[in-house]
Amino acid sequence: xxxxxxxxxxxxxxxxxxxxAAVLLPSIGLVQSCSYDPQIRRTLSEADIPLLDEIGETIxxxxxxxxxxxxxxxxxxxxxxxxxxxxxxxxxxxxxxxNTLDSKAAMDYSESFVTINPTNRxxxxxxxxxxxxxxxxxxxxxxxxxxxxxxxxKGLTLNGYFTSxxxxxxxxxxxxxxxxxxxxxxxxKSDKVWAL
Amino acid sequence: MNxxxxxxxxxxxxxxxxxxxxxxxxxxxxxxxxxxxTLVLERGRMVEHIKDYPTAHKHPWELKHRGAIPQKVxxxxxxxxxxxxxxxxxxxxxVKDKEHPYEQKxxxxxxxxxxVGGKSLLWARWTQRWSDLDFEANAKExxxxxxxxxxxxxAPWYSHVERFAGISGNRDRLxxxxxxxxxxxxxxNCLEKHVKQSLRxxxxxxxxxxxxxxxITERHNNRGPCQYRSLCERGCPFGGYFSSxxxxxxxxxxxxxxxxxxFSVAQSIIYDRSLGKATGVRVMxxxxxxxxxxxxxxxxxNAATLNSTxxxxxxxxxxxxxxxxNDSSELGHNLMDHNYNCKVEGEFEGxxxxxxxxxRPTGTYLPRFxxxxxxxxxxxxxxxxxxxxxxxxxxxxxxTETSIGLELKKDQTQLGxxxxxxxxxxxxxxxxxxxxxxxxxxxxxxxxPLLEIDAEYKENExxxxxxxxxxxxxxxxxxxxxxxxxxxEMRNIGLNIHEMGTARMGHDPxxxxxNKHNQVWGAENVFVTxxxxxxxxxxxxxxxxxxxxxxxxxxxxxxxxKKMNL
Numbered sequence: 001x002x003x004x005x006x007x008x009x010x011x012x013x014x015x016x017x018x019x020x021a022a023v024l025l026p027s028i029g030l031v032q033s034c035s036y037d038p039q040i041r042r043t044l045s046e047a048d049i050p051l052l053d054e055i056g057e058t059i060x061x062x063x064x065x066x067x068x069x070x071x072x073x074x075x076x077x078x079x080x081x082x083x084x085x086x087x088x089x090x091x092x093x094x095x096x097x098x099n100t101l102d103s104k105a106a107m108d109y110s111e112s113f114v115t116i117n118p119t120n121r122x123x124x125x126x127x128x129x130x131x132x133x134x135x136x137x138x139x140x141x142x143x144x145x146x147x148x149x150x151x152x153x154k155g156l157t158l159n160g161y162f163t164s165x166x167x168x169x170x171x172x173x174x175x176x177x178x179x180x181x182x183x184x185x186x187x188x189k190s191d192k193v194w195a196l
Numbered sequence: 197m198n199x200x201x202x203x204x205x206x207x208x209x210x211x212x213x214x215x216x217x218x219x220x221x222x223x224x225x226x227x228x229x230x231x232x233x234t235l236v237l238e239r240g241r242m243v244e245h246i247k248d249y250p251t252a253h254k255h256p257w258e259l260k261h262r263g264a265i266p267q268k269v270x271x272x273x274x275x276x277x278x279x280x281x282x283x284x285x286x287x288x289x290x291v292k293d294k295e296h297p298y299e300q301k302x303x304x305x306x307x308x309x310x311x312v313g314g315k316s317l318l319w320a321r322w323t324q325r326w327s328d329l330d331f332e333a334n335a336k337e338x339x340x341x342x343x344x345x346x347x348x349x350x351a352p353w354y355s356h357v358e359r360f361a362g363i364s365g366n367r368d369r370l371x372x373x374x375x376x377x378x379x380x381x382x383x384x385n386c387l388e389k390h391v392k393q394s395l396r397x398x399x400x401x402x403x404x405x406x407x408x409x410x411x412i413t414e415r416h417n418n419r420g421p422c423q424y425r426s427l428c429e430r431g432c433p434f435g436g437y438f439s440s441x442x443x444x445x446x447x448x449x450x451x452x453x454x455x456x457x458x459f460s461v462a463q464s465i466i467y468d469r470s471l472g473k474a475t476g477v478r479v480m481x482x483x484x485x486x487x488x489x490x491x492x493x494x495x496x497x498n499a500a501t502l503n504s505t506x507x508x509x510x511x512x513x514x515x516x517x518x519x520x521x522n523d524s525s526e527l528g529h530n531l532m533d534h535n536y537n538c539k540v541e542g543e544f545e546g547x548x549x550x551x552x553x554x555x556r557p558t559g560t561y562l563p564r565f566x567x568x569x570x571x572x573x574x575x576x577x578x579x580x581x582x583x584x585x586x587x588x589x590x591x592x593x594x595x596t597e598t599s600i601g602l603e604l605k606k607d608q609t610q611l612g613x614x615x616x617x618x619x620x621x622x623x624x625x626x627x628x629x630x631x632x633x634x635x636x637x638x639x640x641x642x643x644x645p646l647l648e649i650d651a652e653y654k655e656n657e658x659x660x661x662x663x664x665x666x667x668x669x670x671x672x673x674x675x676x677x678x679x680x681x682x683x684x685e686m687r688n689i690g691l692n693i694h695e696m697g698t699a700r701m702g703h704d705p706x707x708x709x710x711n712k713h714n715q716v717w718g719a720e721n722v723f724v725t726x727x728x729x730x731x732x733x734x735x736x737x738x739x740x741x742x743x744x745x746x747x748x749x750x751x752x753x754x755x756x757x758k759k760m761n762l
Contacts, residue, residue: 059600065609077262084266122601129600154600158608163262165255171609172590176255178424178554183383187551193590193611196256196426196555 038102049075066171072164097149168195217314220498221440226750228453240310249431251285301650305690313441323740330734344712353744361438362416365408387586401565409558410438426555465511501727505698521716530626532733538620538664539685542677559585580622620664696727714749
């Protein structure tokens with residue numbers, strides 16, 4: 001109920017701002033998105049891999065130096081970690097967080113997070129990150145504050161990316177067999193950091 | 197009759213060593229090299245050097261969960277899951293709690309490695325010597341009982357084991373950690389050198405040194421050198437660090453006097469009252485559940501502290517109804533660990549153009565300065581050292597925490613500030629009521645009573661913890677570090693994997709279990725030379741001392757055998 005109301009509100013807002021041809025393009029998106037109806041998940045599944053890939057890619061995007069998180073199959077990694085290596089409480093936080101994120105995308109852009117453009121994905125995730133920061137400020141000093149779902153997504157992305165072959169050998173520099181310890185060596189900002 | 201005699205002969209050796217970990221390996225080597233036909237009993241499976249290190253060459257992305265332990269394993273094995281070294285690449289060398297249960301009267305994390313080599317595959321390899329500051333402490337303060345040995349008794353044996361094991365280190369001329377037979381030291385990085393200098397300027401008693409470490413910096417006894425991968429706990433295919441598997445067991449085997457029997461749980465030591473000594477060991481084969489007896493002139497008990505004591509407690513006879521050598525009733529008592537509940541870090545401003553290369557498998561060490569020299573603490577006895585390290589990770593904290601996208605990627609692929617960390621390593625006092633007993637109701641699958649552990653940190657440890665934290669923060673502050681944080685390290689006793697005591701050495705059979713040569717009082721052909729023998733804990737990592745005590749006891753056993761005294 002609330003949901004369809006919000007969608008309508010978004011629609012009005014977008015139409016109101018648009019003029020001429022500019023109206024046409026978003027309205028095409030809007031027509032398509034009318035069939036996009038976020039499903040409430042009870043668990044994460046293979047079907048969520050494209051979404052997790054785009055979340056990962058938004059957090060660690062491709063650059064000229066190195067591919068982004070999506071190229072490391074970050075969605076597959078996140079799903080595996082969700083299934084095998086996460087406490088039940090965190091699993092719950094993540095699933096309901098993904099549902100929330102999905103709704104936010106639908107509310108703000110009337111589309112799935114997967115189909116909105118990278119700029120808007122970033123804007124959306126930055127908003128969620130601000131929420132996470134505010135959440136932690138609010139609970140500062142308390143013992144055992146559960147993570148915000150964004151913390152989990154960002155943590156999984158960073159960990160998955162920088163333990164992947166791409167992350168270790170292209171984004172950072174990896175010495176499988178250093179052979180020696182050089183205790184002091186010059187460093188400039190353009191140098192890569194060691195992968196481990 | 198004839199058949200029985202033959203069977204007995206086939207099961208008879210000159211010596212039996214129970215356990216193949218860091219001290220059992222030494223017992224086997226020393227006894228075999230002195231011509232004794234030696235049987236080593238190991239409860240776990242065979243682990244052959246190099247061949248049985250399945251993860252040694254794996255890159256992080258080749259591990260299914262990139263090193264993480266699945267939640268199901270954690271839930272079934274909460275104790276071992278708290279160990280810093282337990283991960284997807286090492287889990288095959290750790291005992292799962294679920295498979296080997298024990299009773300905790302109070303939380304005690306018992307970390308075990310049941311395989312040939314035991315925990316010598318997994319140890320942290322720090323090897324500071326003890327000094328008389330440690331051996332004299334109990335006597336001076338009237339705590340527990342006096343050690344029956346002094347530094348001069350063990351010093352030549354420290355040298356003996358260091359020469360073979362290969363210990364890298366610097367000769368620092370500090371009396372609380374005497375110098376040894378060192379290979380060239382590993383190096384301090386830029387920040388560590390700076391901290392060393394700063395501490396020297398600010399204090400008279402704070403000497404930062406590179407930790408003496410059983411990682412070899414040059415080729416040594418056909419092993420190594422260390423390749424600076426810092427993947428030691430997986431087993432080292434280069435033989436870059438000392439373990440039973442890489443060093444002592446191959447040396448024992450080379451003599452032709454060595455037999456090892458994996459899958460063999462020692463159930464009890466057989467005692468003959470008329471002879472006044474032990475005659476053998478009763479063993480269960482873990483695969484067939486058959487029980488065998490093996491016989492020998494001397495028996496070395498090196499099952500690792502708590503299992504050695506469990507074995508003695510379970511070795512009852514008319515003469516020793518409460519466990520072998522337990523006339524004093526001290527067997528099982530005076531359990532200690534170390535106290536590592538202090539972890540402090542700070543960020544350093546400067547040296548932004550400096551970095552390092554390679555993964556050094558050790559750190560720097562700030563030896564004890566409390567209740568030593570001029571220092572006198574009013575509220576606690578003994579002292580602590582710090583394990584320290586300077587490092588430079590990627591990222592600047594407030595950028596890492598607040599950015600995503602290009603900014604975050606840049607942040608995570610460039611260096612942040614230098615960070616210096618100090619981890620307290622505090623001595624624990626021996627308390628009579630920190631103890632282990634045997635369950636009267638429950639046994640494990642191998643017919644052994646379950647061990648009940650009842651131990652806790654007490655007032656002295658708690659007061660010392662606060663001083664470790666405060667002092668670390670104060671030092672960082674005086675050295676102008678920024679963002680100094682107390683990381684609130686909170687470990688159960690046991691988790692520092694330095695469990696020791698429970699069959700202490702002493703001068704007197706009325707108050708101790710072992711004499712000054714690690715012989716069991718009343719069964720003098722039985723030697724206990726692992727952590728069980730310790731009379732106090734000092735604050736140094738203990739394995740080097742176990743090794744030296746073992747080699748010393750083996751030498752004594754051999755000379756007594758020659759004199760027909762055993």
